[in-house]
Amino acid sequence: MRYVSFTSQSKTRRAHGRHDPHAARQPILLSHFLLAHAEAFTRDITRLQNAAASADACPMGSGALAGNSFAINRESIARDLGFSKITANSLDAVSDRDFALDYLFALTGIATHLSRLAEDFVLFASQEFSYVILPDEYSTGSSLMPQKKNPDCWELIRGKTGRITGALISLLTTLKGLPTSYQRDLQEDKEALFSAHDQISDMVAIAAGAIATTQFCDEKLRALAGNPSLLATEAADYLVRKGIPFRRAHDLVGKILREAEKQGKNWIELPLTELQKVSPEIGPDFAKSLTVEAALAAKKVPGGTSQDSVRAAIADLEKRIRGIGATK
Numbered sequence: 001m002r003y004v005s006f007t008s009q010s011k012t013r014r015a016h017g018r019h020d021p022h023a024a025r026q027p028i029l030l031s032h033f034l035l036a037h038a039e040a041f042t043r044d045i046t047r048l049q050n051a052a053a054s055a056d057a058c059p060m061g062s063g064a065l066a067g068n069s070f071a072i073n074r075e076s077i078a079r080d081l082g083f084s085k086i087t088a089n090s091l092d093a094v095s096d097r098d099f100a101l102d103y104l105f106a107l108t109g110i111a112t113h114l115s116r117l118a119e120d121f122v123l124f125a126s127q128e129f130s131y132v133i134l135p136d137e138y139s140t141g142s143s144l145m146p147q148k149k150n151p152d153c154w155e156l157i158r159g160k161t162g163r164i165t166g167a168l169i170s171l172l173t174t175l176k177g178l179p180t181s182y183q184r185d186l187q188e189d190k191e192a193l194f195s196a197h198d199q200i201s202d203m204v205a206i207a208a209g210a211i212a213t214t215q216f217c218d219e220k221l222r223a224l225a226g227n228p229s230l231l232a233t234e235a236a237d238y239l240v241r242k243g244i245p246f247r248r249a250h251d252l253v254g255k256i257l258r259e260a261e262k263q264g265k266n267w268i269e270l271p272l273t274e275l276q277k278v279s280p281e282i283g284p285d286f287a288k289s290l291t292v293e294a295a296l297a298a299k300k301v302p303g304g305t306s307q308d309s310v311r312a313a314i315a316d317l318e319k320r321i322r323g324i325g326a327t328k
Contacts, residue, residue: 045324055102065094097186110200110204111161118158134149138151153210167195171188228266234298235289237298256278259274
C-alpha cells in the first residue's frame, strides 16, 4: 500500500512544510488522496455538460431582435446546424450570453481544481516534504541553486488560474449594465471565451502529463505515515468504542500525549499501567489499534480511506467515467 499523511491545509500553508507538532493529521492511502481530486474533476465534467445543454438552442431566425418576416422553418434549420431545439424569444436570443457564462464558469471550476492539485504538488516536491520526484520534462533547474528542481508546470498552472477567473469576471462585468437586445459591447465575449478555452486545454494536457510521469517516494511516504502523532485520533476512537463520549476521550488522549512529552517518550510506548492511570478503560488491545494498518482499516465507511472503501470508490469512478463516455 502507498500511504500519505495529511495535515489541516491552513496549518500546512502557514508552516509551508515546516514541522508543526500541533497540526491535525491522519494517515490515508495515496489512492484516496488522488481520488479526492478525481471527484472534483468529475463535477467539472457535469458543469461542462450543463454548459453544453444551455448552449443547445439555435437563435437562427431571430433577426436583429424581432424575429424575421419570412416563413422559414426554424426547427429544420436548428436540426441542420446540430441543435436540439430553438430559442423561445427573439429578443432574448440576441441578448443572451448565459451559455458563455456557463462555459466560463465550468472552465473556472476546472482551473480552480487544477490550481489546488498544483498547490499540493508544489508542496509535495519541496525539500521540506519530498513526497515526489518531479519529471525532468515538466520542470527546470534553478538559475542559481544547482540542487533545486523547479515545479514549473504546476506553478504555471496555478498562475494561469487567475486568467480563467478573470475571463469569467470580465464577461460578467460586460453584461452587468447592458439593456435588453443586442449591443456592440457583446463582441467582448469572444476574446474572454476563446482565450479561456485555449488556456484550459493546455493546462489539462500539461497536468495529465505531469501526473503520469511523477514518481512518488513510496518509502518516504510510508515512513511519514508511521509517525505516532498521526494515530492520536485512533486512540480517541478506541476510547469511544469503550463507551466514553468523544469529548472526554479527546481530553484523555491529550493528557496521555502531554505526559509522554514530559517524560520525553513516544506516547504509544508508554506502559499500560501508566496509560490506565489516565483512563482505566484502556486495555491490552490498545496497542493493536495504534498502527497505520489498523487506522486505515477502521475507515471502512463508503468514501473512507480503508483499502476496501478505496477499491469500491475506484470501481464506482471507473463506472461513472464509462457512463460519461457512452453519452457522448
